[in-house]
Amino acid sequence: MSAAAPPAYCGHCGGDGPTSDAHQSCRQQLALEPPRFCPQCRRRMKVQVTPLLWTAECSRHGLLGPAVGTRPGAVSTHTAPG
Template sequence: MSPYCDHCGRLGDDGDHSACRTARLMEPPRYCAACRRRLVVQVTPRGWSARCVEHGVTTD
C-alpha cells in the first residue's frame, strides 16, 4: 500500500478511506501517493493524466 491516499492526501493508514476509493472509480488522483504533492491533472475525453513534479506521469 502507498504511504498516502491519492484522493485526499492523508496517510493511507489514517482513518477510513472507503469514500476515497469510491470517488477514485470516477475521478483521477489528486495527490501523489508516494510524496503527497498535489498533482497536475489533465482530463480528456479518452481518460486522464496526472503529473507529479518528483515522480512523473500516471495515466488512465
C-alpha cells in the first residue's frame, strides 16, 4: 500500500501548494475552523459545524472529517468514497 498523497490545494483558500510559506495564515485558520475547499480538487465544499464536530462534503470526494484540518478533540467523520 502506498501512503496518501499530500493535499494538492489549500483547504482554506483553495490556492495551490498548501505547504508553502504563503499559506502560513491559512494553516492557522484551519486549526480553528473546517476547510472550505476540497484539498483534492479545489471544489467548494458543503460544510456543517456543530458544537462538537464538523463535516465537509465534496460533491466528488464525499465526506471529509477533522483529519484534514481539525480542532483538537473533534470527532472524525471521514468515510471512504463508495
